[in-house]
Amino acid sequence: MLAAMTLCAKAFAFGAVVQYEGEADDRVAYFADLRYLLNKTAPDQLGGNVEVREIAVTAVYENANKPEFVHMKLQFQCPNRYSLDRARPGLSENRNAVRAGSAVSFRIGPGSYTLRRSDLKTEPVAESAWKTSSAPMLSKAGAIACNHIEIDQALHAAIKGKDFDFDAFGKRIAALGLPADMAVIGESLPSEVLEFAWQNFWWKTVLDGRRPDPSGKWATPVSQADKQAALETLRRKQQELEAGTASIRTGLLRSIEKTGGEMKADLEAARNADKHPDGSKMNKYEARLAAVFRGQPEEKVVELMGNPEFNQVAATRFLRYTRYWEKAGVTVYGAQGVIGGEAGGHAECFAEFRVRQDAKGEWRVDDVLVRADYQGDVGRSRVGGVCDEVTKARYGT
Secondary structure, rough: OOOOOOOOOOOOOOEEEEEEEOOOOOEEEEEEEEEEEEEEEOOOHHOOEEEEEEEEEEEEEEEOOOOEEEEOOOOOEEOOOOEEEOOOOEEEEEOOOOOOOOOOEEEEEEOOOOOOOOOEEEEEEOOOOEEEEOHHHHHHHHHHHHHHHHHHHHHHHEEOOOEOOOHHHHHHHHOOOOOOOOEEEEEOOHHHHHEEEEEEEEOHHHOOOOOOOOOEEEEOOOOOOHHHHHHHHHHHHHHHOOOHHHHHHHHHHHHHHHHHHHHHHHHHHOOOEEEEOOOOEEHHHHHHHHHHOOOOOOHHHHHOOOEEEEEEOEEEEEEEEEEEEEEEEEEEEOOOOOEEEEOOEEEEEEEEEEEOOOOOEEEEEEEEEEEEEEEEEHHHHHHHHHHHHHHHHHHOO
């Protein structure tokens, strides 16, 4: 998720370890892709009291009798947090917001699949009917999906240059019932989190030569020197993990540092753009919207842009409009991990209007943010068009 400038920079890869459970040799780690939070509400139900949000969750299994992983497109029924009260200026808050620990209504959506351990081939997972559950993993995944704006704001507020403020992020998500120490990592794709689990959680099993490998494709002959080097690396990594998940954090910070440099280059390219209230430069999409809406009343935004997603924090409101594009990909796995397949990806872009009260108590647009995210090169090629859609199509400029 990054500011849409020239749209050539790679997006941050944000994943989260939402659940880790089980006994030795039968453990499972659940990873959520925090970039992939899509609106799957049926067109005829948009603007209603409930919307359907989708989050990608990958379950990685240690047990030899289970798959390598199951990649699930989990959909949740989410009560709309706020609705615009047409009778008077203001927002009405729905007090039945989803929080971690609550029972959630969910189903497995299309595009879910299993990577079989026997031959490292994929097979589809059938879509399911709507069910209700309070299982910890589902409840936490539902809280992330249904509070996607809060999660997005928490992530970006935690990025401090090349650093990530884990404590500040934890404090924000704790308000949603999520664990304040929920691990945020720099991996999010199924192939990435598969290796993450074995390298960070079950490294001793790998070192002992006991990683389940019926296909024979994970085994790689190594020299004694390579084995000793791997042993030292794994021991050091485990010490770091025991010292406070330092290696996990280091990987995330490397991703932020790399992408931060790319974003800075994009900012420098926006020389003629307008500015945000904090003095930072706007990208071309933000400047386009700011020229039309800055200083305008909240009702004007809704009139021209349509019904948004609402959110409110203290004395500030946020009106968000989002566009998505998605294409499923097919991945082929081999001895060295991913070896090929058909490219897929998704692209997302949202425009968010920050609205505050003026001296007369009227809610007016104070700032505009436009951010984009993509996954895969195919999504990368689409993200500019998606941003054009969300910032142009609604008001015809």
